[in-house]
Amino acid sequence: MKLQVAMDLLTIEDALTLAGQVAEYVDIIELGTPLIKAAGLAVVTAVKNAHPDKLVFADMKTMDAGELEADIAFKAGADLVSVLGTADDSTIAGAVKAAKAHNKGIVVDLIGVEDKVTRAKEARTLGAKFVEMHAGLDEQAKPGYDLTGLLRAGEEARVPFSVAGGVNLRTIEAVQRAGAEVAVVGGSIYSAADPAQAAKDLRDAIIGALELQRN
Numbered sequence: 001m002k003l004q005v006a007m008d009l010l011t012i013e014d015a016l017t018l019a020g021q022v023a024e025y026v027d028i029i030e031l032g033t034p035l036i037k038a039a040g041l042a043v044v045t046a047v048k049n050a051h052p053d054k055l056v057f058a059d060m061k062t063m064d065a066g067e068l069e070a071d072i073a074f075k076a077g078a079d080l081v082s083v084l085g086t087a088d089d090s091t092i093a094g095a096v097k098a099a100k101a102h103n104k105g106i107v108v109d110l111i112g113v114e115d116k117v118t119r120a121k122e123a124r125t126l127g128a129k130f131v132e133m134h135a136g137l138d139e140q141a142k143p144g145y146d147l148t149g150l151l152r153a154g155e156e157a158r159v160p161f162s163v164a165g166g167v168n169l170r171t172i173e174a175v176q177r178a179g180a181e182v183a184v185v186g187g188s189i190y191s192a193a194d195p196a197q198a199a200k201d202l203r204d205a206i207i208g209a210l211e212l213q214r215n
């Protein structure tokens, strides 16, 4: 399972600092939606230039103009771009067209989608590289929130998926057991007193769980 750091920060400077601290422990560096809105796509270019060996994920959360928005993110240096599962099929198909032209990938973010299993299958048929079983920051803040529903949807959908929604050191093993291709971790890394140590602990937990599965 790959580890993706989600950087919900606000400046290019902070993004480059965090990326530098955690890059050795993560596979994918995500520029969060608030960061792209605050700093523009220049942050994608800056992080890709600083870490050409990492996959860079532009969390565009595109809802319309799929081909155009994906194209500008890929041109800025993104390897993966997110489109919302609530968007029209034509928006997802347009973004996939741009991804094919750049030889890159589209991730369909299922935030706010009621029937995530059905939409995950549809997104995959439309050409998504994988889907994101995602509960956003606002949904996580509701009382009683936990990851269980996302993990069950991932298991049921039987398509490649990532999980995002407050994943942390306590829950990352369950994410791996559910069969996720990617665990997305934001706050548990960027809000940690020592982000590098937090990312290393998550990486070690993934390796530890993998060894347990093998034995």
Ligand SMILES: O=C([C@H](O)CO)[C@H](O)[C@H](O)COP(=O)(O)O
Pocket (backbone or CB within 6 Å): 006, 007, 008, 032, 033, 034, 059, 135, 136, 137, 140, 164, 165, 166, 167, 184, 185, 186, 187, 188
């Ligand atoms: O995508 C995200 C959210 O919509 C704000 O951009 C988060 O990056 C994602 O939920 C992962 O962050 P955590 O939930 O803090 O782990």
